Amino acid sequence: MRSSRLAAMTFGVLWMSVSGTAEGNHPRNPRDPVSRALAFFEPSHGDGEAFLRQLRPAPVSASVRAAVVAALPHEGELEPTDDERAKIATLDAVFEFHERKGSIVIKVIDVGHAFVGLHARTVLLLSRDALSLVQPEELQALAAHELGHEFFWDEYQAARAGDPARVQEIELRCDGVAVTTLRALGHGPEPLVRAITKLTRYNERLHATASGASYVSLKDRKAFIEAIARRLSSRARQTTSGPRSAAPRAVSIGASGLERAPV
Numbered sequence: 001m002r003s004s005r006l007a008a009m010t011f012g013v014l015w016m017s018v019s020g021t022a023e024g025n026h027p028r029n030p031r032d033p034v035s036r037a038l039a040f041f042e043p044s045h046g047d048g049e050a051f052l053r054q055l056r057p058a059p060v061s062a063s064v065r066a067a068v069v070a071a072l073p074h075e076g077e078l079e080p081t082d083d084e085r086a087k088i089a090t091l092d093a094v095f096e097f098h099e100r101k102g103s104i105v106i107k108v109i110d111v112g113h114a115f116v117g118l119h120a121r122t123v124l125l126l127s128r129d130a131l132s133l134v135q136p137e138e139l140q141a142l143a144a145h146e147l148g149h150e151f152f153w154d155e156y157q158a159a160r161a162g163d164p165a166r167v168q169e170i171e172l173r174c175d176g177v178a179v180t181t182l183r184a185l186g187h188g189p190e191p192l193v194r195a196i197t198k199l200t201r202y203n204e205r206l207h208a209t210a211s212g213a214s215y216v217s218l219k220d221r222k223a224f225i226e227a228i229a230r231r232l233s234s235r236a237r238q239t240t241s242g243p244r245s246a247a248p249r250a251v252s253i254g255a256s257g258l259e260r261a262p263v
């Protein structure tokens with residue numbers, strides 16, 4: 001497998017892998033990562049957008065961003081093709097929703113497998129393999145997951161030092177951020193499920209999958225994504241007669257910038 005110094009810089013990245021199977025209806029241990037991630041969103045009362053607004057950190061400063069970008073190695077970086085640029089342009093809606101227009105730098109890289117990651121809170125790394133696999137809505141879902149990492153950045157770094165269950169929980173929280181984002185853009189959770197399934201299967205074929213205690217199975221991710229989507233839909237049904245509809249709101253498309261990596 002080819003390697004890249006850029007990929008090596010994406011600390012905290014867990015590659016998607018492992019096969020998923022149908023989720024059963026067995027009661028979950030309240031301490032398992034799926035239950036804990038669902039509990040994390042409980043205070044949102046189903047209003048994910050308001051919940052994220054409260055939690056969203058300030059973006060990194062322009063000077064820090066410039067220093068991060070200047071320190072990136074050129075090895076492994078690719079010039080985006082026209083098709084890739086068109087797909088990347090659809091991420092503007094995601095950046096606008098997350099108040100990150102112009103504060104995220106996108107780099108297309110070659111790492112020999114499907115990879116999406118956020119580096120240093122401000123560089124979104126997209127491998128050419130990943131870009132070629134996904135449709136625009138699926139790329140939006142993956143980018144939204146990565147922007148989710150910004151909400152939990154320090155906690156994630158600390159968890160990686162020895163709390164694999166917390167790492168799993170945070171990865172699932174980021175999926176919750178992605179589902180909330182997709183909903184705001186007028187989509188259901190399906191693009192996220194399709195995207196993580198595609199990347200997982202692709203990397204499995206390349207034997208470029210993650211493993212270990214920090215790894216979140218595709219099965220658990222799908223179970224969480226479906227559960228959090230149901231919760232948001234339930235909230236929408238409850239509030240459609242109220243003063244604020246929970247229907248997906250329009251997000252305008254603008255110019256973009258780009259940042260770190262998947263589960």
Ligand SMILES: [Zn+2]
Nearest residue numbers: 174261262263
């Ligand atoms: Zn992640």
